[in-house]
Amino acid sequence: MSDNGNFLNRMGAGLQEVVNHKGDFLNLLKHVNYPLKIDLPSETTQHGVDVEIAHSTTVVVVRYRDGVMIAGDRRATAGTSVIYDRAEKVLQIDKHSVLAISGSPAIAYEIARVLEHSFQYFRRSQLQELSLEGKLRMLSRLIRDNLPMALQGIGGVIPIFALYDLGAADDENGGKIFFYDALGAHFENVNFATTGSGSIWIRGVLRYLSLFGDTPLPEMDERQATITILRLLDTASEYDAATSGYNARAQIFPNVKTVTSAGVETISDDDLAAYYAEAQPSGETV
Amino acid sequence: MRDEPYRWIEAIHDRRDYIEDQLRGGSPVVGLTYNEGMVLLTIGRGQRKIFEVHDRIALSAIGHPADIERLRMLVTDTASVQGFQNATEDVNLHRLTNFVLAHTFKQAFESIVGEAYIIKMLLAELGGTYEKNRFTCINYDGNVRTDTTSTVIGGTEAIETGMQSYLATAATDTDRDLTATLQLGLETWAVGKELSSREPEDTESEETQIDTTQMHEIIGVAREDGEIEAGVLETTQRGAGKFRLLTSQEIEDALP
Numbered sequence: 001m002s003d004n005g006n007f008l009n010r011m012g013a014g015l016q017e018v019v020n021h022k023g024d025f026l027n028l029l030k031h032v033n034y035p036l037k038i039d040l041p042s043e044t045t046q047h048g049v050d051v052e053i054a055h056s057t058t059v060v061v062v063r064y065r066d067g068v069m070i071a072g073d074r075r076a077t078a079g080t081s082v083i084y085d086r087a088e089k090v091l092q093i094d095k096h097s098v099l100a101i102s103g104s105p106a107i108a109y110e111i112a113r114v115l116e117h118s119f120q121y122f123r124r125s126q127l128q129e130l131s132l133e134g135k136l137r138m139l140s141r142l143i144r145d146n147l148p149m150a151l152q153g154i155g156g157v158i159p160i161f162a163l164y165d166l167g168a169a170d171d172e173n174g175g176k177i178f179f180y181d182a183l184g185a186h187f188e189n190v191n192f193a194t195t196g197s198g199s200i201w202i203r204g205v206l207r208y209l210s211l212f213g214d215t216p217l218p219e220m221d222e223r224q225a226t227i228t229i230l231r232l233l234d235t236a237s238e239y240d241a242a243t244s245g246y247n248a249r250a251q252i253f254p255n256v257k258t259v260t261s262a263g264v265e266t267i268s269d270d271d272l273a274a275y276y277a278e279a280q281p282s283g284e285t286v
Numbered sequence: 287m288r289d290e291p292y293r294w295i296e297a298i299h300d301r302r303d304y305i306e307d308q309l310r311g312g313s314p315v316v317g318l319t320y321n322e323g324m325v326l327l328t329i330g331r332g333q334r335k336i337f338e339v340h341d342r343i344a345l346s347a348i349g350h351p352a353d354i355e356r357l358r359m360l361v362t363d364t365a366s367v368q369g370f371q372n373a374t375e376d377v378n379l380h381r382l383t384n385f386v387l388a389h390t391f392k393q394a395f396e397s398i399v400g401e402a403y404i405i406k407m408l409l410a411e412l413g414g415t416y417e418k419n420r421f422t423c424i425n426y427d428g429n430v431r432t433d434t435t436s437t438v439i440g441g442t443e444a445i446e447t448g449m450q451s452y453l454a455t456a457a458t459d460t461d462r463d464l465t466a467t468l469q470l471g472l473e474t475w476a477v478g479k480e481l482s483s484r485e486p487e488d489t490e491s492e493e494t495q496i497d498t499t500q501m502h503e504i505i506g507v508a509r510e511d512g513e514i515e516a517g518v519l520e521t522t523q524r525g526a527g528k529f530r531l532l533t534s535q536e537i538e539d540a541l542p
Contacts, residue, residue: 018360025366032367095525117370120527124338124362263524 023126025118026141036114037145057242058198059089059100060232061162061177062206062217063191064225067260068162068175070100071229073198073237074252075244085244090255094119095263097135097163102196107155111142132165136178136186144184156182160193164259173218174261191217198236198243205232223275226256226267230279246276297398305395305426306442308404312348313512314440314449314478315408317421317433318457320467323520323528324410324419327471329479329508336517338529340365340377342412344517348439349405349426357405361387374526379411383422383430392428402426406439412519412528435460438474445481452477468516468532468540476501479508502542 021027029036059072072089075082091099091112099115101108118138122130130138139161149155161178168174177189192206210217215224230246233254237245246253253276256267267275315328315335326336326346335354337345339362347354364386369377387407394403407424421437424430431437436457438449453474462470480496496504505514516532523530 018356018363020359021363025370028363028367029370034367034371113370117366121362121366124340124366125359127334127337 021125023122023130025114025121028121029114037148057089057102057240057244058194058196058202058233058236059102059160060194060199060202060206060229060236061100061160061189061192062210062220062225062229063173063175063177064217064220064222064258065173066175066222067164067173067258068177069222069225069229069256069258070098070160070162071233071254071256072100072196073233073244073254074247075242076105077242080241082244085247085250085252088255090257092116092257092264093161096166096259097161098257098259098264099139100160100162100195101157102159102199103157104149104155107146107149108157108159111139111146111157111159114142115139132163132167132176135163136161139178139180140184140186142184143180143182147183150182158182158195160195161186162193162259164261164263166261175259194232196243198233198240201236201239202232205235222258222267223278226272226275227279229256230254230272230275234279246272294398298396301395301398301402302427305402305404309349309406309426310441311482312406312441313508314438314445314475314482315346315348316449316471316474316478317346317408317410317437318462318467318471319419319435320462320464322464322522323518324412324421325464325467325471325516325518326408326410327468327475327514327516329472329475329505329512330515331512334515336515336531337362338517338527339382339409340369341374341526342519342528343377343379343382344410344519344529345407346439346517347405347407348441349403349407353403353405354407357387357390357403357407360390361409379409379420379422383409383424387424388428388430390428391424391426395427408437408439410519412521438478440478441482445478448481449474449478464518465540468537469542471516472505472514472541473498473501476504476508479504 019031057073057075061068061070070090074086076084076087087105089101093099093112093116099112115138119130119135143157146155146157159180163176165174165176177193178186179189179193180186191210194203194206209228220228234245237243253269253272256272258265313328313330315326317326326344328335328346333351335346337358339345345358361382365377365382391403394400403426405426409422411420413419419434421433422430423437423439436453438446440446440449456470477496514537516537518530518532519528
């Protein structure tokens with residue numbers, strides 16, 4: 001057995017020797033032997049691609065008038081089976097940032113949790129907020145550390161990190177969208193980003209709307225942006241079996257969150273029901 | 287030395303005298319509850335004294351800055367790891383005090399060949415309901431004192447007694463708003479400051495009464511080379527984290 005079992009014991013006694021981790025939460029976790037990585041037996045590595053692991057599907061982020069809006073469908077699949085229809089793929093990390101995840105939920109949730117606690121730990125120990133660049137690098141590091149799992153085909157995570165930059169000028173939209181690759185490189189997307197298996201069906205639409213729509217994405221208000229995003233998710237679910245639409249019978253709506261200078265807000269199911277009525281005026285099943 | 291009990295006890299006495307002498311001039315800290323949470327207040331001299339430990343736990347202390355920093359890191363690290371490994375709801379002041387801090391303080395104090403911590407720590411924990419709010423004071427020797435509505439830490443016991451007796455007469459309204467609570471906290475701080483500036487023998491005397499004008503003078507003088515610092519744990523704060531430092535504007539607005 002590895003020394004992971006010592007973790008609880010170390011919490012009881014080991015921490016009394018105070019080590020200055022300089023705000024680095026991953027260092028602190030390593031110091032107490034928290035198992036950050038999953039050790040796979042070698043046979044799993046060889047047949048890794050045959051293992052059916054739950055995967056999440058379409059998430060989309062757009063920059064609108066007040067900041068950024070992030071939405072994700074609720075379906076988690078393993079192979080051709082739907083294993084869960086209420087998955088949360090848009091996770092709040094701190095007061096002004098959210099992570100939208102696609103890929104393996106287990107790893108994605110752990111990345112989100114480490115990220116959330118890392119930001120808090122930095123603030124509490126160093127007495128200042130982690131900078132925007134610092135936050136982006138922390139996420140890069142977590143994704144890069146996960147590369148072996150991604151290569152084995154069972155733990156790949158491609159997130160979108162969306163936040164509101166409080167350092168933005170008053171007349172400027174502080175909403176920012178960052179897209180990551182599997183190695184942890186981050187790229188700033190200007191007006192939109194989408195990832196997951198359903199994203200290929202809507203990426204072109206997003207570009208079209210962003211450039212040629214009646215109201216360009218960055219000028220939309222909350223209502224317009226929500227309706228647009230619901231229609232996009234509906235389109236993705238039409239063509240991608242791993243993306244769910246709106247389940248009217250069970251009243252399961254996508255997760256839609258906004259990040260503005262005031263912080264992160266979740267659009268309630270009641271509001272989403274009203275927006276859906278507008279998004280689908282003909283009353284078609286979505 | 288442990289083989290010679292008398293010398294050990296003598297060494298402990300010397301150590302106590304030394305630490306208390308070092309603590310005497312420390313700027314007191316006042317902890318009060320108000321209608322929307324808890325507040326910790328002091329007037330610092332440049333160095334920050336009120337800290338966030340976890341979602342519902344805040345910390346302040348008097349003592350040597352290096353010791354405060356080391357023990358602050360200890361409690362922050364422990365709370366962060368516990369909150370991550372289990373859930374943030376599993377982090378509580380009782381466990382941090384009794385399983386981590388108190389025995390660390392005691393051990394350092396009684397290991398007379400090692401360095402002692404020059405510190406008195408005050409922690410506040412916002413409960414789920416008003417009744418469960420908790421202030422915990424940990425003395426340098428590991429002794430723990432717990433209160434639910436208000437508490438103080440000062441350089442000596444006599445200073446704390448003086449501040450407590452002022453609070454007992456002045457804190458009549460149990461449903462104060464933040465402004466009234468800040469004012470009460472500052473007045474209590476001024477009582478402590480006044481007592482700490484007196485000679486030790488005078489501190490013990492009964493004449494601890496000072497009027498409001500004197501209090502405001504003391505606060506005014508302290509603000510010339512220091513700054514009022516106040517942190518709150520607010521029930522109204524959205525999200526899990528309840529701590530925030532008050533802005534200088536908020537503090538200014540609360541001043542009479």
